């Protein structure tokens with residue numbers, strides 16, 4: 001089984017990214033041949049400052065390694081180190097119906113958020129299809145908001161196969177961990193960088209603590225019984241605590257006698273402790289830039305080898 005996923009280096013990674021995409025991908029590296037990349041070509045649709053992009057890529061790479069991506073198991077690289085994907089993207093675009101892209105909600109969402117509607121932003125799903133198809137990927141672990149893009153990828157691959165020969169491209173499957181499909185943000189909406197409601201994986205301690213302690217709650221008094229399921233504090237706590245601790249907190253919610261401030265403190269501690277080993281590993285990696293660069297260049301070499309084979313197959317079938 002070949003597993004492929006990517007993440008855009010578009011800012012600090014948060015726990016929605018972690019539970020929705022990074023942790024499931026890292027787990028899957030034990031189950032097959034994994035290819036993971038930092039999607040810098042995609043990030044160009046929103047970041048137009050070279051120094052910022054370079055810095056974000058470095059941070060995203062370190063974050064992924066710190067969280068457990070093992071370069072002995074997974075091929076890890078920067079998207080732009082495999083320029084073959086841009087050629088495949090063009091080849092795919094020649095059979096991609098306009099209507100398919102017009103239906104993509106992420107384009108509309110991004111424009112609503114004020115991102116400039118460039119051709120690249122509109123054509124983004126075709127490049128994403130190329131990212132996936134160029135490695136003959138079987139499985140694509142992503143968060144729920146990327147599901148439509150994987151469906152578009154399947155449609156494009158089917159169209160190519162109908163046009164140029166069955167079996168030319170492998171049809172991939174999305175892998176969505178339903179229980180983590182939508183990690184809520186600190187305001188209760190979906191957690192997202194663009195909503196400013198994130199709890200970051202590696203944010204500064206004081207700032208992240210403040211964010212947790214400022215979670216807005218209802219006005220139930222200390223003594224009143226409370227519904228854990230309706231509480232954002234409990235929902236987030238479940239991501240970090242073991243089952244026994246979750247049961248204890250749920251019971252205390254129902255019983256009354258504990259205030260939200262106490263629950264927030266426990267959420268804070270569970271979150272901070274959960275990422276402690278990753279923070280330590282990140283510090284080591286920050287001091288070892290040569291190692292990180294070596295991992296990415298070794299990964300790029302392997303990825304490129306496979307990508308050129310698949311691209312060659314498609315070029316040939318198309319008459320180039």
Ligand code: ADP
Nearest residue numbers: 016017020021142143144181182183191192193
């Ligand atoms: P953001 O919304 O913060 O810009 P991205 O769109 O860059 O995040 O998402 C990167 C990956 O993380 C995708 O696979 C996405 O589905 C996943 N993801 C992002 N936010 C969440 C969330 N709140 N819950 C679950 N998965 C998420």
Ligand code: TRP
Nearest residue numbers: 004005006007008039042128131
């Ligand atoms: N579009 C994804 C995101 O915004 C990142 C991405 C690019 C990706 N290419 C991919 C994810 C291929 C999975 C497979 O998060």
